[in-house]
Amino acid sequence: MPDSPRHNLPAEPNRFVGRERDLADLRGLFDDTRVVTLCGVGGIGKTRLALRLAAGLSSDCPDGVWLVELARLGRPELVEQEIARVLGVHEEVGRPLLDTVSVRLRGRRCLLVLDNCEHLVDRCAEVVEALVAACPLLRVLATSREPLRIASELIWRVPPLDLPDAVTAEAESVQLFLDRAAAAGTRLGPDSLPDVVRLCRALDGLPLALELAAARTSLLSPGQIADRIDDRFSLLTTGGRTAPARQRTLLAAVEWSYDLLGEKEQVLLRRLSVFAGDFDLGLAEEVCAGRPIAGGEIVDLLGGLVDKSLVLCDEGRNRYRLLKTIKCYAAERLRQAGELEALRQRHLDVLCELCEGHLTTELVEPHVPWPRRLEALAAARALVADQQAALDWAARSGDVGQGLRLCRAGTGLLPLGGDLTEIIGWTERLLALDVSGIAAEEIARSTAYLAYGLETRDELARALEVAEKSLVEIAPDDLFPRGVLHSLLVVVLLRMGRPDEAMTHAEEGFALAESCGDLWNQAAGLAGLSAVALTRGRLREAQRYGEEALARARRHGHRWIMARTAAQIGAVAEARGDLATAKAQYEMAEPWLRELGSDLDLGRCLARIGRVAAMLREYGAARERLADGLELSRRTGQRQGMARCLVGLSVLADSAGDLEGAVLAAAAAAELRESIGQHSGTARIEELLARARARLGDGRAAALWSRGRAMQPEDAARHVLEGERVPPRAPAPAESFRPSLLTAREREIADLLTRGLSNRAIAGELVISPATVARHIANIMEKLGYTSRAQIAVWAAENRLVHTAGEPRASA
Amino acid sequence: MWAGGPFLNVGGMDERIVMVDSGTGRTLTEEELDERSATAGVRLRRKGVRRGDGVLVCLPAGPDLLVAFVAVIAAGGVIWSLPADLEAGALRERVRQSCARVMISNVRPALDAADESCVRVVLGIEDLYGPGPYRA
Known part of the structure; x- marks a missing residue:
């Protein structure tokens, strides 16, 4: 498996100026401090310092440095979701997400950077406290206007940049101003230095204020800027008079900079505050156009805002974003202009349209080449943050109709590795509001997806009830969702041991999909028919349906349905004892799932390949896949997936004659399963233990079992993978001081x-x-x-x- | 209330009392002074105090103040002393004027004053004595 990236820190947008001593001190602090919070007012440079520090710490963090940006999150419960998203952790069924996140981080030496905690500071404090307690090697760097106030925290107050004194102009603040002025194309000669010094003092050495001022040096001299900023202080309106000095200074600088904008630039800047995180030009055009701005003007206006340092962008000018301080200011201006509601609504409407378009391209439309489908999926994934913000608005403003529409259009709705739990949470929240104005068939479409969540949580009876009711009420011409519902019902009914009813739904779903050329549901329906036949022991029929399903899936092109149908054929082959074919089918699906980035399905697929390879005595291949699968499951926090791979390793060790390893891996798997409240299949374990007792003696077998249960999953795995004998506990490395x-x-x-x-x-x-x-x-x-x-x-x-x-x- | 003078315990050199807080009667023995200031000195270094750095110390007169003073010297820093009962405005002015990067204080007005200064780290006296450090 290719190395997963070890950090997600963005490239620095421009030169980092000063703060060398601070950075050195801060690096040293992490030797004996687990949580450091960089505190200070907005615009003082907390985030930039944190990113710089985090980059410097990456060599001490072999398991990664992970930046979690909290500014865009509106609700406390999203904190752990965002951390999980950044780490690639998926929620486990029936387990608290934070618990799963700590599975991912336990025993790992890594740094979590939580940027902009202030608006969610209580939840951040709880989350950090829990993670630090559960993960002894984890360190956390937070930025916040307010400290977290937890026991393990060291509060580090970020000061402004050094100010020039009478003697030297080498101060950091002057350097920053000159650097940013030069970047804006202004060469400032030595004769302007006294004015620059005066300006830096007037701006209290606040980096953001200095950047905003420097961006204007092409029009105004430093002296003129200093004069005007001084005037600004007396004009401060929005409650700034009583604020602390630094906050007042910053507000003055932001207001001054805003007032200098042209009218259309002002309108655009405040409208941009509706975006959750970064955005592209297209989205800005869709949402922000409207009197007095024409869509075509936005590209130039946006460029102007970038030049004035009010909007940031990446090098290719593909993604734009607002600093939190600017965004808050712009949002306040939007509210004052009376445009907030209209813009939020527009944002919601645009997202509904975009997401529906992406979903249609990805799944429904026939004859779309796979790269186009994948592109649509990627585009939808890039909208997740805005989707959350829009859903929040829908719920707060009571626009249930649009909210449900957006829920349905989110790709997370289908079991493609999206965040099912989150979408279900939103759907439930919206359905709890006043739905009197919503058509029954529309509600039925939304509840259909709730059935998915129930099935994942193993609440089969309720899933069946909800899905059947939806199927009755959903509009007859709503063909794609009907097909998906039939497929869901096949799964639920098969799991409930009712193959006859399952077959009816598989047949209906397939016939419906055939009638409208819906290849996705044709493939899914045929896969369902194959599964029913397999359950009934009709292997040849199952094989035929499976092959036809894969053929249709290939014509559709979506890697998920292709992998799903290939796995179905693999299962049929396994059932008739043709392990070589089974392995070939599972192996075919692997690259498809990698391309899709669907970690959960990939983990399952790797475990299958490994298990079958072990049974085929292809030990090398089995080891490789099971190790990969175990690591992937660990990285995504899936204890069930880890247990699955450990069982595979147990089979591998057993068949290679390593009875000890087989017992250890089985015990570690049982322990993991119990930690998530699952029962392990006992038959195989009993049989294995019986052989172990006979061969090794009761005492030895029992000792191995309890040792395996106490082992970390990786250690048990290593024992099998590397044929490692259980080592005596390594002595703690002696501290040898000379x-x-x-x-x-x-x-x-x-x-x-x-x-x-x-x-x-x-x-x-x-x-x-x-x-x-x-x-x-x-x-x-x-x-x-x-x-x-x-x-x-x-x-x-x-x-x-x-x-x-x-x-x-x-x-x- | 306590009784006796500073040489109350004459059993051993370590028991020698070097300071008595006249308000509370709390005593500080020589051993305590040496041990606490050593630990606190190391703590200060780990929080970034380097040779020649100013460290603001604003504590009520008493054993803690003495320990803090010795600890700053042990860490190689320069003590910037601030009377704990200084009027808030004057206190703020002095904190802002100092170039100290670290402050040792439990006094509310001094902590508030740190907000608009160059002080990076504020340590209470319990942070200097507190539980052992994290060792990865």
């Missing part, structure tokens, strides 16, 4: 400490001041990594021999 690290004077003091002398007494002995003794002792402690003075005495006593011999030697 006395030669200490200077002669320090050794002398360490030696005196063993005699129980106080600092004052040592000072008397050596004729130095007690404060100097204290400093030497601090140096010794730092070199030896000790935190208490008494530890030195012990160490010195143990190392006395070495010391008196004068020969440095590592202590064992």
Whole structure:
């Protein structure tokens, strides 16, 4: 498996100026601090400092540095969802998401960067506290206007950039201003320096204020800007008068910069505040056009806002975004202009249309080449943040109709690895509002998707009830959702042991799809027929349906349905004992699922290949797939998937004659399953344990079982994968300090400490001041990594021999 | 209330009392001073105090203040002393004027004053004595 990326930090948009000493200090802090919060007012540069620091820490974090941007989240419960999304963790059925996230992070040395916590600070505090407690190697760097106030936190107050004093103009604030002015095309000569110095002082060294000012140097001289900003202070309106000085300064700079915009630029800037996160030109045109702005003008207006540093963009000008401080200001202006509701509504409407278009292209429309379908899927995935914001607006404004429409159009609705739980949460929230104005068939379409959630949570009876009711009420010409519902019913009924009814739905679904040329549901219907036949033991029929399903799926082109039907053929082959064919089918699906980025399906697929390969005694291939599958499941937090791979490893070890490994892996799998409230299949385990007892003796078998249960899944896996004997617990690496690290004077003091002398007494002995003794002792402690003075005495006593011999030697 | 003078315990050198808080009667022995200031000195270094750095110390007079002073010296820093009972405005002005990166204080007005200054890290006295550090 290709290495997964080790960070998601964005490229720096421009040169990072100053703060070198701070960065060095902050890096050092993480040696003995788990949570550091960078605190300070908006615009002081918390985020930029955090990103720079995080990049610098990445070499200490072999398991990754992960940036989680919280600014766009409106509700506290989204904090852990966003962390999970960034880490690629999927919710486990019936488990709290935070618990699953800690499965992913446990035992991993990584850094989580939580940017902009202030508006969700209570939830952030709870989440960080829980994660830090559950994951001993995890470190967290947060940025927030307010501290989290948890026990493990070190609050680090971000100061403004250094200000120039009378003597030197080398200050960080001046450097930043000159750098950004030069980037804006302004060369400032030495004669403008006094004005630059005055301006930097007027702006309190606040980086964002300096950037906004520097962006205007093509029109105004630094002196003119300084004058105008001074005037601005007296004009401050929006409650800024009583705010702390730095906040006032920043507000003045932002207002000044806003007032300098042309009217249309002002209108666009405030409208841009409706976007949740970053956005592209197309979306801006769709949502923000309207009197007085024509759609065609937006590209130029947006460029103007970028030039004025009010909007940020990537190098290719593909994605744009607003800093949180600017976004808050713009949102307030939008509200004042009385446009907030209209814009939010427009945002919701546009998202409905876009998402429906993407969904149709991805799944419904016939004869669309796969790259186009994949493109639509990627485009829909890029809209997730805005979709959440729009759904939130729909729920708050009571627009149930559009809200449900957006829920249905989200690709998360179909079991393609989207976030089913989230969409179900939204649907339930919307359906709890006043739905009197909504047509019954529209509600039926939405509840159909609730049935999916019930099926995933193993609530089969309720899933059946909801799905059947939807099928009755849904509009007869709503063919695609009808087909999907039939497929869902096939799965539910088969799981409930009712193949006859399942077959009726499979046949109906297939016939419906045939009548309208809907290849997706044709393939799904045929796969359902194959599954029914397989259940009834009609293997040849199952094979025929399976092959036809795959053929239709290929014509549709979507990798998910292709993989699904290939797996169906694999299952049929397994049932008739043709393991080679089964493995070939599962292997065919693997690259498709990789292309789709569908981690959960891929994890399942790898476990299948591994298990079948083990049974075929192809040990190399089995090891590779099971190791891959285990790692993928761990990375996505899926304990069930991890357990599945461990069972595969147990089969592998067993068939390779490693009975010990088989027991260990089975025990680790059982432990994992129990941790998520699942029962393990006992028949195989009983049989395995019986053989183990017979061969190894009762005591040894029981010991292996309990050792396996206590093992980390990776350790149990490694035992099988590398044929590792269970090692005696490795001794903790002995701390070997060389006395030669200490200077002669320090050794002398360490030696005196063993005699129980106080600092004052040592000072008397050596004729130095007690404060100097204290400093030497601090140096010794730092070199030896000790935190208490008494530890030195012990160490010195143990190392006395070495010391008196004068020969440095590592202590064992 | 306590009784006796600073040489109350004469059993051993470590028991020698070096300070008595006249308000509470709390005493500080020489051993406590040495041990606590050593630990606190290391803590200060780990929080970024380097040789020559200013460290604002704003604590009521008493054993903690003495420990903090010695700890700053041990860490190689320069003590910037602030009377804990200074009027808030004057306190704020002095904190802002200082170039200190670290402040040791439990005094509310001093903590507030740190907001508009160059102070990066504020440590309470319990942070200097507190539980052992995290070691990865």
